[in-house]
Amino acid sequence: MTTEARDAYRQQFGGATTEGAEWLRALRTGAMTAFDTHGFPTTRNEDWHFTSPAPIIEAAFAPMMPALGTLTAADVEPFLVPGTEWATLVFVNGRYAPQLSRVEHLPDGVRVMNLASALLEEPTLVGAHLGSLARYDQQAFAFTALNTALLRDGAFLHVRQDTVVETPIHLVYLSDAGAEGGVSYPRNLIVVDRHAKATIIEQYGATGDARYFTNAVTEAVIADGATLTHYKVQREGRKAFHVGHIEATQGRDSHFISFSFATGAALSRNNIYTRLAGAGCGATLNGLYMLDGEQICDHQTSIEHAEPNCYSRELYKGVLDDSSHGVFNGKVYVHPVAQKTDGKQTNNTLLLSPRARIDTKPQLEIFADDVKCTHGATIGQLDDRMAFYLKSRGVGAESARQLLTYAFAADVLETIELEPLKGELEKSALERFVSK
Amino acid sequence: MLTITNLSASVGDKQILRGINLTVNAGEVHAIMGPNGSGKSTLAQVIAGHPGYEVTGGSIEYEGKDLLELEPEERAHAGVFLAFQYPIEIPGVTNAYFLRTAYNEVRKARGEGEVDPMDFLDVMAEKLKLVEMDESMLHRSVNQGFSGGEKKRNEILQMAVLEPKLAVLDETDSGLDIDALRIVADGVNKLRRPGNATIVVTHYQRLLNHIVPDFVHVLAGGRIIKSGGKELALELEARGYDWLLEHETTAGAAR
Ligand SMILES: Nc1ncnc2c1ncn2[C@@H]1O[C@H](COP(=O)(O)OP(=O)(O)O)[C@@H](O)[C@H]1O
Ligand SMILES: [Mg+2]
Numbered sequence: 116m117t118t119e120a121r122d123a124y125r126q127q128f129g130g131a132t133t134e135g136a137e138w139l140r141a142l143r144t145g146a147m148t149a150f151d152t153h154g155f156p157t158t159r160n161e162d163w164h165f166t167s168p169a170p171i172i173e174a175a176f177a178p179m180m181p182a183l184g185t186l187t188a189a190d191v192e193p194f195l196v197p198g199t200e201w202a203t204l205v206f207v208n209g210r211y212a213p214q215l216s217r218v219e220h221l222p223d224g225v226r227v228m229n230l231a232s233a234l235l236e237e238p239t240l241v242g243a244h245l246g247s248l249a250r251y252d253q254q255a256f257a258f259t260a261l262n263t264a265l266l267r268d269g270a271f272l273h274v275r276q277d278t279v280v281e282t283p284i285h286l287v288y289l290s291d292a293g294a295e296g297g298v299s300y301p302r303n304l305i306v307v308d309r310h311a312k313a314t315i316i317e318q319y320g321a322t323g324d325a326r327y328f329t330n331a332v333t334e335a336v337i338a339d340g341a342t343l344t345h346y347k348v349q350r351e352g353r354k355a356f357h358v359g360h361i362e363a364t365q366g367r368d369s370h371f372i373s374f375s376f377a378t379g380a381a382l383s384r385n386n387i388y389t390r391l392a393g394a395g396c397g398a399t400l401n402g403l404y405m406l407d408g409e410q411i412c413d414h415q416t417s418i419e420h421a422e423p424n425c426y427s428r429e430l431y432k433g434v435l436d437d438s439s440h441g442v443f444n445g446k447v448y449v450h451p452v453a454q455k456t457d458g459k460q461t462n463n464t465l466l467l468s469p470r471a472r473i474d475t476k477p478q479l480e481i482f483a484d485d486v487k488c489t490h491g492a493t494i495g496q497l498d499d500r501m502a503f504y505l506k507s508r509g510v511g512a513e514s515a516r517q518l519l520t521y522a523f524a525a526d527v528l529e530t531i532e533l534e535p536l537k538g539e540l541e542k543s544a545l546e547r548f549v550s551k
Numbered sequence: 552m553l554t555i556t557n558l559s560a561s562v563g564d565k566q567i568l569r570g571i572n573l574t575v576n577a578g579e580v581h582a583i584m585g586p587n588g589s590g591k592s593t594l595a596q597v598i599a600g601h602p603g604y605e606v607t608g609g610s611i612e613y614e615g616k617d618l619l620e621l622e623p624e625e626r627a628h629a630g631v632f633l634a635f636q637y638p639i640e641i642p643g644v645t646n647a648y649f650l651r652t653a654y655n656e657v658r659k660a661r662g663e664g665e666v667d668p669m670d671f672l673d674v675m676a677e678k679l680k681l682v683e684m685d686e687s688m689l690h691r692s693v694n695q696g697f698s699g700g701e702k703k704r705n706e707i708l709q710m711a712v713l714e715p716k717l718a719v720l721d722e723t724d725s726g727l728d729i730d731a732l733r734i735v736a737d738g739v740n741k742l743r744r745p746g747n748a749t750i751v752v753t754h755y756q757r758l759l760n761h762i763v764p765d766f767v768h769v770l771a772g773g774r775i776i777k778s779g780g781k782e783l784a785l786e787l788e789a790r791g792y793d794w795l796l797e798h799e800t801t802a803g804a805a806r
Contacts, residue, residue: 499602504639507599508653508709509627509660518652522643 120172121154127178128264135234142246146263153254162255165442165474166413170382171356176328178265179208179290179297186291186322191215194287194320194350196535201316202227203285204270209299211268224278224311226271230302233271240273245304248334249362250388258358258384262300262332269302269331274311274341283314283346283533288331290352292323303333309366310340314533317345319359319379321352331359339366339393344373346536347387350543351379353408360386367393367422374531375402375431376540377412378547388417391425391453402431403527403540405547406439406471413442420453420483429460432527434520434547435471442474447488449481456483460490465523467497467516521545552577552748553598553618553717558609559773560597567593569773570609575717580749582759582784585770586792591752592636594770595721598750599633600626613717627653628660630716634706634723636752640694646705647689650675654712678711682738699726707738714742719750724758736761756788769795 128147135143155172156163186207195203204227205215211229218227226237233241251260270286288301307313319329329351337343343363351357357380363371371389389398404412418427433441443462464473477490497519505515524544531537553575560568567590575581583591597604598611600623611618618626641649647668654674655665666674679686682704694702703723710718720739724732739762743749751762759767759781767783768775769792777783777795787795 500639501641503601503623504635504641505649505653506623507627507633507635508649509624509657509713510652511624511656512622514652514656515624518644518649519641522641525643 120175121151123175123177124150124261124265136238136242138242139234139245143264146246146251146260149252150257150260150264153257153260155257156254160255162415162444165444165476166382166384166411168258168358168384171328171358174326174328174356176298177296179299179327180293181208181210186212186215186289188215190322191287191289194289194318195285196539199535201282201285203287204229205287205289206268206301207289207291208294208297209267209288209301220282222278222280224275225280225313226273227284228271230269230271230304231267233304237271237273240306241271241304244306244334244336248336248364249332249360256360258330259332259360262302262330262360265300266302266332267300269304271303272305272313272315274307274313276308277310278308279312280314283316283536285316286318288317288319288329290321290323290325290327290329290355292325294321294323294327295325296327298328298330301329301331303331305333305335305343307335307337307341307343309338311338312342314344315346316348316536318348318350319357320350321355324352324354326354327352328356329359331357333359333361335361335363335371337363337365337369337371340368341366342370342372344532345371346531346533347373347375347377347385348540349375349377349379349383349385351383353379353381355380357383357385359384361388362386363389364392365389365396365398367395369393369396371398373398373400375404375414377402377404377414378406378543380410380412382411384413384415386415386417388419390419390421391427392421394422395424396422397426397428399428399530401429401527401530403433403524403544404441405434405524405544406441407436408439409437410439411442412439413444415444415446417446417448418458420447420449420456420458423452423454423456425453426457427459430527430530431462432524433462433464433473434467434524435464435473436467438468438470440472440474444476444478445490446478447480447490449483449486449488451482453483454485456486456488458486458488462492463523464492464494465497465520466494467520517545552614554612556610556612558594558597558611559607560593560604561607562593562604566607567604567773568597571770571773571775573768573775575748575750577746577748579766580751580762580764582764582767583750583752583770584754584767584784584787586796589771590773591770592721595633595636595719595750595752598631598719599623624656627713628657632710632713632715632718634703634710634718634720636721636725638694638702638706640692642692642695644693645690646693647671647675649693650689650709650712653709657713674712678708681711681741682708683734684708700728700731703727703735704731707735711738711742716747717750718742718747719752721752722754723751724753724755732758733761756784759784771796
């Protein structure tokens with residue numbers, strides 16, 4: 116199985132080697148070599164123990180065809196947040212769609228463009244960071260290796276020192292009917308300079324019902340005193356596969372706030388990694404996944420405390436219906452020097468069906484002695500007493516179930532500071548269980 | 552309005568109610584008193600349709616319908632309301648959303664139109680006044696972090712919103728100070744209509760000074776062992792329950 120798939124990817128690589136600057140060709144070749152050396156992981160790989168990537172590998176996705184070119188603003192509309200005029204980059208089938216994008220009203224000191232343009236316009240900055248954060252030289256990161264070897268486009272954001280971008284920048288990755296059988300490799304690079312501040316929404320969705328694969332990688336450099344808020348909204352098509360890897364590095368006194376909202380795809384794997392590489396910085400990683408049918412959704416977070424006096428906060432919640440399968444693996448690594456680390460991790464699951472399943476695995480490795488690190492996980496069903504209370508007030512069984520499901524998710528949604536997006540995701544969460 | 556005939560109910564294999572008979576007509580107030588653990592809350596919960604209690608015998612007729620055939624929400628739509636002895640906390644659902652959802656569900660069931668959030672706030676303004684509650688209570692999660700007294704007031708607020716025909720108040724007075732007791736009792740009295748009925752479950756006579764009952768029943772060991780007028784409550788206050796229980800035992804032995 117894997118040899119065939121590996122050959123197919125090697126073939127995809129054939130054409131890519133000749134593209135771009137020399138440093139980029141070297142990066143691609145290195146990544147391809149890493150992939151060749153390690154191959155794809157199986158469930159024997161500890162990092163893929165609960166989720167088998169075999170369905171993605173066996174499907175042997177071909178490079179995605181360019182969009183049919185028929186998507187209009189009306190097709191993109193459902194993926195935008197009503198009442199907002201945020202800068203938006205739209206990508207269709209992995210390619211930038213300038214006619215569907217709008218980049219305006221941004222302060223001086225902010226550069227937003229597609230990565231293919233940035234490779235030409237900002238070669239030094241891109242060259243300095245691209246591929247430097249997202250690790251790929253291990254079997255567990257085979258998909259990152261492939262993305263690095265085969266990357267074509269994505270988003271580039273650079274926020275200069277002391278610049279505060281008040282409104283978010285929205286990246287919308289859509290796959291249309293032409294995506295059938297194809298794979299795209301969105302690749303994003305975010306550089307937030309000292310004391311600058313920015314918010315990014317990275318959204319994935321489909322306009323059709325195609326079976327495709329999104330293999331995305333985002334790298335974020337968060338300099339001293341800077342703040343990056345990153346929202347990932349994964350609403351891929353129901354037949355789609357999604358593997359996304361986000362990797363950040365944080366300077367002194369910086370903040371990384373990440374929220375991962377996942378309701379889409381047949382199978383998705385979402386890595387969110389950050390390295391607290393400066394004293395006094397902090398990371399907040401929250402997430403909500405709501406699954407039904409046969410969906411599989413796997414989150415792996417990694418927080419590396421490499422310096423003293425840093426904090427990390429994690430709250431992940433899952434609502435699992437039918438035969439769906441959720442996975443949460445929260446890694447926290449505290450280096451010997453990282454004294455006074457303050458870490459807290461929580462994973463709560465609501466099982467709406469006896470067939471639904473959650474695998475939750477906290478993974479704390481602590482090598483400093485003066486630290487406070489806690490973790491906790493709960494798995495529960497809807498509370499019968501609450502349901503009866505609602506029914507006794509005239510609320511029907513279905514509405515009661517919907518309301519209580521929403522209530523379970525409410526506190527983690529409440530952490531979203533971007534009000535219009537919060538409203539949109541709350542609506543999405545409420546609607547999720549209406550038709551049951 | 553309500554006719555309970557020979558009602559028995561159990562939890563698991565524990566028999567709690569052992570043949571309750573009670574008739575409540577429109578316009579009446581009935582008080583149910585009795586020692587702790589005698590089955591008062593069980594009776595209230597069975598009327599509301601709690602699935603944890605199994606009715607093992609007897610019947611409840613409400614407005615000509617077999618009440619036991621109805622789902623809890625259908626009972627609410629038909630005008631049955633229970634103020635819980637221990638109101639449930641629902642983190643993550645605001646009181647406003649909860650009340651509006653309940654209000655609209657009951658309206659829908661009665662063939663009336665739903666009201667939107669803005670109009671509902673107008674409806675609420677008047678109801679809040681009834682129980683002297685601040686509007687800020689609407690924006691907190693249902694009962695979460697409420698004091699004992701606030702929870703009880705919130706129950707009466709829900710009653711005011713749903714305007715039931717038959718209200719069962721389960722120890723709504725317990726844990727209330729004198730002022731809160733007066734507010735709650737005044738609220739209940741203002742909600743009384745000639746076509747409605749109220750069953751007040753209480754431990755203490757003091758609530759009955761405010762909500763004056765037409766009948767007082769003593770529930771002990773899962774049975775109503777004595778019924779009388781409002782003076783029975785005063786007698787119970789003075790003498791406790793023991794004289795009745797002894798009487799019941801001798802009567803039982805004689806049979
Ligand atoms: N859910 C339950 N499970 C087990 N026992 C119960 C349950 N509910 C009530 N009981 C028992 O039934 C008896 C009557 O309880 P209850 O109706 O709450 O009495 P009261 O309201 O008169 O104090 C008590 O002995 C109580 O422990
Ligand atoms: Mg009781």
